[in-house]
């Protein structure tokens with residue numbers, strides 16, 4: 001299984017390098033976060049991040065979900081859940097689905113991309129550790145309200161190759177995370193194909209593609225500033241849930 005996945009990644013990531021790909025969306029995706037669609041998250045997709053949390057580097061994608069109620073937009077705060085004392089930031093490239101599909105071939109995966117977004121996968125790390133220890137799902141750690149800060153839609157043409165952009169995050173002006181999507185273990189076309197064989201993809205769904213190394217805590221009153229290269233940035237204040 002492992003070999004097959006690695007071989008297919010190598011074959012098809014070559015297909016997406018530097019190509020101009022057709023627009024896919026039939027609907028205007030500008031406010032996709034209001035559509036109530038799925039947020040499918042990929043975990044441990046950067047080896048350095050898997051290692052910093054002492055997790056094995058995966059041989060298949062690790063998937064989990066957030067509900068659409070997790071979205072929060074600039075101007076509203078990110079809230080520390082009442083049960084957590086260790087809320088972590090995870091900056092991630094988001095892929096917005098523009099054309100529905102099941103069992104999508106990797107060679108056609110980019111046709112299903114309608115655009116991109118900058119996302120934070122806010123994680124109650126202490127809660128996640130407890131869930132991991134007990135073998136329980138990560139819902140409380142990952143799916144709470146405001147756990148998915150999201151930027152405006154980045155038009156597809158602005159990112160020619162989702163496998164070659166820099167994502168970064170600062171807290172109170174200090175750089176905490178900076179990584180290139182070229183370090184992803186499972187690249188975007190592979191992820192779209194893999195996920196679509198398990199979960200049907202619909203227009204407006206979002207795939208969070210995993211975080212590079214440097215995840216750490218945020219405290220009440222902190223300010224997070226994150227970006228994709230110089231293409232887009234967004235700012236969020238952290239507050240306690242009342």
Ligand SMILES: O=C([O-])CC(=O)C(=O)O
Pocket residue numbers: 041042043044045046049053090121123128209210211
């Ligand atoms: O570290 C985690 O919780 C897994 C994850 O979401 C990621 O790697 O982006």
Ligand SMILES: [Mg+2]
Pocket residue numbers: 041042043090092121210211
């Ligand atoms: Mg994540």
